[in-house]
Amino acid sequence: MSTLRSFPGWGLALAAFAVSAVAQDADPDLAQALADERRQVALIERLSKSVAAVFPGEDPGQGGGSGVLIDSRGYVLTNFHVSGVAKVLTVGLDDGRTYRARLLGIDPGGDIALLRLEDERAFTAVPLGNSDALRVGERVYAMGNPFLLAEDYTPTVTQGVVSGLHRYRDASGSSDLVYGDSIQIDASINPGNSGGPLFSTRGTLLGINGLGGFRPDRGRVNVGVGFAASIDQIKNFLWDLRACRQCQHGTMNATVRDQETDDGRTRLVVDAIGRESAAYRAGLRLGDVVRTFNGVELSNQNHLLTYVSRLPSGRRVHLEVERAREDGEGVYQVEASFRLEPLWSGPRRGEWIPDPQLVTAETEALLAGYRATKPPRAWSLEGTLTRRNGTSVRRLVRVDGERIRVETGTLGEARIEVYDGKDGWQQEPGQAAQPLSPARRDLLAGTRYALLGAQDPEVQKTLSACELSGGEALEDRLVARLEVRDRAGRKRLVYFDGESLEFAGLAFPAGEAWVEERWRFAGERATVTRVEFESGATLETLEGRFEAGPQPKGCFTPEESQ
Amino acid sequence: MRRLLTLALACALPALAQEAAPDPLEAAWPAVVKVYGAGGFQGVPAYGTGVIVDARGFVLTSWSIALRTPSLRVVDSEGRSYPAEIWRADPGLGVALLKLKLPVGGLGGAQVQLEPLALGRSEDLSPGDTVYTLGNPFGFVYGAERVAVQRGVVTTVGAPQTAARVEKLPPRLKRLILHDAPHNPGTQGGPLLTLDGELVGICGRIVESRATNTLLNFAVPAELLRDFVREAVSWRSPRPDPPRDRVASPGPPPRTGLRLLRAHLVRSPMAYVERVVPESPAAAAGIEPDDLVFRFAGRTVRSCRDYDDVLAGLEPGREVEVVVKRGPRVLTLRLKLEAP
Amino acid sequence: MTRSWWVWALLGATALCAQERDEGALQRATRRAVARVSPGVVEIEALGGLEEGFQAPTNEAEAQKGILTKGGFKQAFGPSTGIVVRADGWILTSTFFLRRKPRHLIVTTHDGKSYVATLAGQDRARALCLLKIRAKDLTPVSWAKPDALAVGRYAIAVGRGLGHEHLAVSRGIVSGLNRIGGRALQSSAAISPMNYGGPLISLEGEVLGILVPLSLKGGQASVDIYDSGIGFAIPTADAQQAIPRLSKAGVLEPGFLGVVPAPLSSDGVRIAGVSPGSPAAEAGIQPGDTITKVDERVTDRPWQLRHALGAHYAGDTVRLTYSRGTTTHTVEVTLGKPPAAQE
Numbered sequence A: 001m002s003t004l005r006s007f008p009g010w011g012l013a014l015a016a017f018a019v020s021a022v023a024q025d026a027d028p029d030l031a032q033a034l035a036d037e038r039r040q041v042a043l044i045e046r047l048s049k050s051v052a053a054v055f056p057g058e059d060p061g062q063g064g065g066s067g068v069l070i071d072s073r074g075y076v077l078t079n080f081h082v083s084g085v086a087k088v089l090t091v092g093l094d095d096g097r098t099y100r101a102r103l104l105g106i107d108p109g110g111d112i113a114l115l116r117l118e119d120e121r122a123f124t125a126v127p128l129g130n131s132d133a134l135r136v137g138e139r140v141y142a143m144g145n146p147f148l149l150a151e152d153y154t155p156t157v158t159q160g161v162v163s164g165l166h167r168y169r170d171a172s173g174s175s176d177l178v179y180g181d182s183i184q185i186d187a188s189i190n191p192g193n194s195g196g197p198l199f200s201t202r203g204t205l206l207g208i209n210g211l212g213g214f215r216p217d218r219g220r221v222n223v224g225v226g227f228a229a230s231i232d233q234i235k236n237f238l239w240d241l242r243a244c245r246q247c248q249h250g251t252m253n254a255t256v257r258d259q260e261t262d263d264g265r266t267r268l269v270v271d272a273i274g275r276e277s278a279a280y281r282a283g284l285r286l287g288d289v290v291r292t293f294n295g296v297e298l299s300n301q302n303h304l305l306t307y308v309s310r311l312p313s314g315r316r317v318h319l320e321v322e323r324a325r326e327d328g329e330g331v332y333q334v335e336a337s338f339r340l341e342p343l344w345s346g347p348r349r350g351e352w353i354p355d356p357q358l359v360t361a362e363t364e365a366l367l368a369g370y371r372a373t374k375p376p377r378a379w380s381l382e383g384t385l386t387r388r389n390g391t392s393v394r395r396l397v398r399v400d401g402e403r404i405r406v407e408t409g410t411l412g413e414a415r416i417e418v419y420d421g422k423d424g425w426q427q428e429p430g431q432a433a434q435p436l437s438p439a440r441r442d443l444l445a446g447t448r449y450a451l452l453g454a455q456d457p458e459v460q461k462t463l464s465a466c467e468l469s470g471g472e473a474l475e476d477r478l479v480a481r482l483e484v485r486d487r488a489g490r491k492r493l494v495y496f497d498g499e500s501l502e503f504a505g506l507a508f509p510a511g512e513a514w515v516e517e518r519w520r521f522a523g524e525r526a527t528v529t530r531v532e533f534e535s536g537a538t539l540e541t542l543e544g545r546f547e548a549g550p551q552p553k554g555c556f557t558p559e560e561s562q
Numbered sequence B: 001m002r003r004l005l006t007l008a009l010a011c012a013l014p015a016l017a018q019e020a021a022p023d024p025l026e027a028a029w030p031a032v033v034k035v036y037g038a039g040g041f042q043g044v045p046a047y048g049t050g051v052i053v054d055a056r057g058f059v060l061t062s063w064s065i066a067l068r069t070p071s072l073r074v075v076d077s078e079g080r081s082y083p084a085e086i087w088r089a090d091p092g093l094g095v096a097l098l099k100l101k102l103p104v105g106g107l108g109g110a111q112v113q114l115e116p117l118a119l120g121r122s123e124d125l126s127p128g129d130t131v132y133t134l135g136n137p138f139g140f141v142y143g144a145e146r147v148a149v150q151r152g153v154v155t156t157v158g159a160p161q162t163a164a165r166v167e168k169l170p171p172r173l174k175r176l177i178l179h180d181a182p183h184n185p186g187t188q189g190g191p192l193l194t195l196d197g198e199l200v201g202i203c204g205r206i207v208e209s210r211a212t213n214t215l216l217n218f219a220v221p222a223e224l225l226r227d228f229v230r231e232a233v234s235w236r237s238p239r240p241d242p243p244r245d246r247v248a249s250p251g252p253p254p255r256t257g258l259r260l261l262r263a264h265l266v267r268s269p270m271a272y273v274e275r276v277v278p279e280s281p282a283a284a285a286g287i288e289p290d291d292l293v294f295r296f297a298g299r300t301v302r303s304c305r306d307y308d309d310v311l312a313g314l315e316p317g318r319e320v321e322v323v324v325k326r327g328p329r330v331l332t333l334r335l336k337l338e339a340p
Numbered sequence C: 001m002t003r004s005w006w007v008w009a010l011l012g013a014t015a016l017c018a019q020e021r022d023e024g025a026l027q028r029a030t031r032r033a034v035a036r037v038s039p040g041v042v043e044i045e046a047l048g049g050l051e052e053g054f055q056a057p058t059n060e061a062e063a064q065k066g067i068l069t070k071g072g073f074k075q076a077f078g079p080s081t082g083i084v085v086r087a088d089g090w091i092l093t094s095t096f097f098l099r100r101k102p103r104h105l106i107v108t109t110h111d112g113k114s115y116v117a118t119l120a121g122q123d124r125a126r127a128l129c130l131l132k133i134r135a136k137d138l139t140p141v142s143w144a145k146p147d148a149l150a151v152g153r154y155a156i157a158v159g160r161g162l163g164h165e166h167l168a169v170s171r172g173i174v175s176g177l178n179r180i181g182g183r184a185l186q187s188s189a190a191i192s193p194m195n196y197g198g199p200l201i202s203l204e205g206e207v208l209g210i211l212v213p214l215s216l217k218g219g220q221a222s223v224d225i226y227d228s229g230i231g232f233a234i235p236t237a238d239a240q241q242a243i244p245r246l247s248k249a250g251v252l253e254p255g256f257l258g259v260v261p262a263p264l265s266s267d268g269v270r271i272a273g274v275s276p277g278s279p280a281a282e283a284g285i286q287p288g289d290t291i292t293k294v295d296e297r298v299t300d301r302p303w304q305l306r307h308a309l310g311a312h313y314a315g316d317t318v319r320l321t322y323s324r325g326t327t328t329h330t331v332e333v334t335l336g337k338p339p340a341a342q343e
Helices: A009-024 A028-048 A229-241 A301-310 A356-372 A440-456 A457-461 B002-017 B161-165 B225-233 B281-285 B306-310 C002-040 C060-065 C096-100 C236-247 C302-310
Strands: A051-055 A065-071 A076-077 A088-092 A098-107 A112-117 A139-144 A157-169 A179-185 A195-202 A204-212 A226-231 A250-251 A254-260 A268-275 A290-294 A314-326 A330-337 A341-342 A378-387 A392-400 A405-407 A415-419 A424-427 A465-476 A477-485 A489-498 A502-510 A511-520 A524-531 A539-548 B033-037 B047-054 B057-062 B073-075 B080-089 B095-100 B130-135 B148-158 B176-178 B189-193 B199-203 B207-209 B214-216 B218-221 B258-260 B274-276 B294-296 B321-327 B329-336 C041-049 C068-070 C074-076 C080-086 C090-094 C104-110 C116-125 C128-133 C154-161 C167-179 C184-187 C199-201 C207-211 C230-237 C250-251 C259-261 C269-274 C290-294 C317-324 C326-333
Touching: A009 B130, A028 A139, A028 A157, A028 A195, A028 C002, A065 A139, A065 A204, A065 B225, A076 C154, A088 B047, A098 A229, A098 A356, A098 C207, A112 A229, A139 A179, A139 A204, A139 C060, A157 A226, A157 A301, A179 A204, A179 A229, A204 A229, A204 C326, A226 A229, A229 A465, A250 A301, A254 A301, A268 B199, A290 A301, A301 B199, A356 A465, A378 B095, A392 A539, A392 B258, A392 B321, A415 A440, A424 A440, A440 A477, A440 A502, A440 A511, A465 A489, A477 A502, B047 B130, B047 B199, B047 C259, B047 C269, B057 B199, B057 C184, B095 B225, B130 B199, B130 C002, B161 C104, B161 C236, B207 C326, B274 B281, B281 B329, B294 B306, B294 C041, B294 C104, B329 C116, C002 C080, C002 C154, C002 C167, C041 C090, C041 C096, C080 C154, C080 C207, C090 C207, C090 C236, C116 C236, C128 C230, C128 C236, C167 C230, C184 C207, C207 C236, C230 C236, C259 C302, C269 C302, C290 C302
Parallel strands: C116 C250
Antiparallel strands: A051 A065, A051 A088, A065 A076, A076 A112, A088 A098, A098 A112, A139 A157, A139 A195, A157 A179, A157 B148, A157 C167, A179 A226, A195 A204, A204 A226, A250 A341, A254 A268, A268 A290, A290 A314, A314 A330, A378 A392, A378 A539, A392 A405, A405 A415, A415 A424, A465 A477, A477 A489, A489 A502, A502 A511, A511 A524, A524 A539, B033 B047, B033 B073, B047 B057, B057 B095, B073 B080, B080 B095, B130 B148, B130 B189, B148 B176, B148 C167, B176 B218, B189 B199, B199 B218, B207 B214, B258 B274, B294 B321, B321 B329, C041 C080, C041 C104, C068 C074, C080 C090, C090 C128, C104 C116, C116 C128, C154 C167, C154 C199, C167 C184, C184 C230, C199 C207, C207 C230, C259 C269, C269 C290, C290 C317, C317 C326
16 A cells, blocks of 8 residues: 555556546447436435425325425425415425424415424525526426325436426416416426426526426326426515515506517507506506516517516516607607516415514524624715716715714815704804704614614614515615614614625615615725615715724714804 | 646646537527417317428428418417418328418518528437427417427337327328427427437327327428428429328238137137138148237237238238247248238 | 636536537437347237226227226236346246236247247236246346446336337436335336336446336326336346246235334334234234334334335245333244235
């Protein structure tokens, strides 16, 4: 053995390479196919640890399906038609053991449910993939427990290809199930696979298998056509699921009809719209031709349905629309931005009540990470404010505990506004301080309080003061949303990026309307964008340098007028 | 860092030295169309798939009663819809050639550019070769949405025995490609493609073998359709009626001199020999009473009826192999069929 | 770091090309694997016979159609497949055709030669049977080693049920192990009854398992779940072990113990009930006992007990370790035959 060790490492490597090269030459196809197979076997072995057999109730074997671990703290995704509204479920993993699980939230319209295992140990979870980046023909794996064949809970694996993308499969018969944005696959899935994962060759989660085409004369067995709810749709609902909500998908309360043009193309024409709907209030009208939806160019009505139904109610959407001129001389472009309304499905209103204990636990879990990073109680942000009308001006914001000071304008000639939690004042350069106007007071209070509220241990102690209520989309980020109440009981919203645990923004009432502020940090740089809460239209953007630390004495006291 | 770069480059180079394999589906997408007929009654869906095989607007698809309608429509990969008519039909082969009624002035001012797919050959196919089908299972692909891709392997190529008792298999199809890619209502008429993207077959309808009571996923081999297409595209006008097969009224079967035990019991329908006519072809072949005939002219015979079926399809003068079981032995004998 | 972006782009592009190249190599390796096993794969024709309990056709039309129906499922008939396990004429296949009690069995080898086959033995636990033909110099199949089985390996089903001159091929992957009471491997290759008795082979052309009509409901399957992407095969080691026992003639039945386990046991299998007169009853097992081992296999949960027993035939003796109260006992039990013939 000692003589082997005396060989230089590269010599051995070279020898191994030579041997394998000779072996490859013998049958290079077989060698390559076996290498592909080895990768596949290793991938499946790794992924098996995250695949669950899911049984509603305390007793496994009374009918069930599959699920997948998406977080090492024991979060399991499955289908709503597997869990139903069972509060307690039994989950089997491939170590042959069963675990108790609680149902957190449900998405009946999208057929998704989120569970949490009650065990304290760290589980093996899989990363979420990117279903929008999939290509048709790509190899995929479906894992689960078809026909409940696995007595030892080891998952069954089938392999196939992506047959189609963005398939809209609507509610058939009695169920509410709408697979708005689903991936069609030819990997065999059968009853029992429902709720189980669809994996890419890179081991990321692409979707949850839940629907299959079944020929009536063959009984309920796979015929090579199956559908998985796409992960990019599910991501839109994850925070609401963690908040133990009964999610609702969004609707525009307006429908479109396909119309063929002279050159054989298809236009989408609004053929029905609710007078009370947010879409109507935002300016959409009968006869409008819808061109894009959230930036996606639409090819037909199914296409629009796919993109609408993959969003939850309350999500902001932006339509680009073409309208004919009244005088008949051509068309002009119109934009409409509004929040989707709920398309109710699942248990009737009032039947599903989020379990307060579970919500508290989920809120705690989210905030624990945030508190650990200890955001500063005192900080300043100095930079350029660009307003909606295009003008820009210097702005300096200082915060210290309860107090906030905003300075707008060049140094020495700036307007100052201060709010200390009870009172506020404003001062033009060279003039005496005046009481702060109510609108401005709301804005300052909102910015300061929501940020403070989420950090404040006193606030956090009371459930009604701080609660995870779901998720929101801030530009390209999907963030968690907490509801916070100030001392007067008024509601504020705080957003966190759940992955990086960074503070992402807040929303609060300012006068009659609500304002949303999006916060983005990059090292010392910070960007704050204020938008209209309902439509998402930008009001102003502040970009500047962020610095933590105590603020100069006296900066919160008005200057003596000259 | 530089070492990492050179290492990475070293790993990449051998891969670059080989050619990148072509995407087998790339050329096929623009050629695959959705076909909408009318009717749609039990077992016959009104929707299907087709392949553009000629840029003048000719589409090959699977023959179906649902095509016979004035409202026949084809939707291409861009979502454009065209009325269509049957140009040539051959239910015996299980295919039809449609012609799209392209607008004379083009669409929106521009001539329509169709991208056909050429018919390939299936002779080099082996069982186990990867194949892809493109089609519209259950008919839910809509407009410009892409048809579904499904993958499998070739199961076998040729004229399998079980094909002899398959109902609704195109009768003149002597050679088929069987494969295990999923087949559902709506995929019929779509292309069968190899890894190289070659069009080796047109998917057929769903048929069931009565011998095994299982469904057969079959495709019509492309080389059988070359002449069918080539002739038809040169016609000035359509001939949508299926050809009248020159069906000679079935005359009496050739003479063998074999008398089988025709039990009226349906319990054990095997082809036992009851007696052999002296100086008949069977006698000359050496067949004896109590022999069990189980293969005749290459076809398995499980019952007297199977024997009758096989015999009806043979001509006098032909010499055929007869395999019989005699006690513990199996004998292969040669029999020369005589005129009835 | 920015200058190396093109290296990463290069690696990304080669990864994409790598997947497309894999398909070509896979296809060529499949062809060769099929060619390697082909001489050992035979066609089996079962002629005549009709088992009692089968519903005979009630009229000429049904008889002509050849459909035998039982319990609402269409039974299939037609040729199935078998494999040569010894050059002097030993063929292993499934019991698929035996239910009809055929009068004659004809085996046709890859070169078109036909032989009369006699039934040597059958294994009702694994749905296997062994046939003997008078031949020599046949080419037996190569068996894969037991550790060659892994979930995710390609599994190619090779059959001759479409006629002896045709090799019928379909491909999937090994989907699961230890299914159906721990007896079978599960694969996703599309199979139909003509594949029963035939091999599932690896890319190297070795037999991973032999496809059998084991059903989800226990007992034997008909055509209910074919083409569902679920098929069962007896793994290589178990199939090989069965051969010497089958060649000694007779019928092997699954071993029956006669206990009803408490479903939620997790620390040893608590026994909820014991069938009167069963081998367990005669060995003195009582309700309330907790079985912790079968021979050397630990049995914490009911499925582990089922799998441990599932490996045995009637007549096998196993040693049970169980606890009663605070004391541990061991007892040797000879497994019996299952009480009623299951469908």
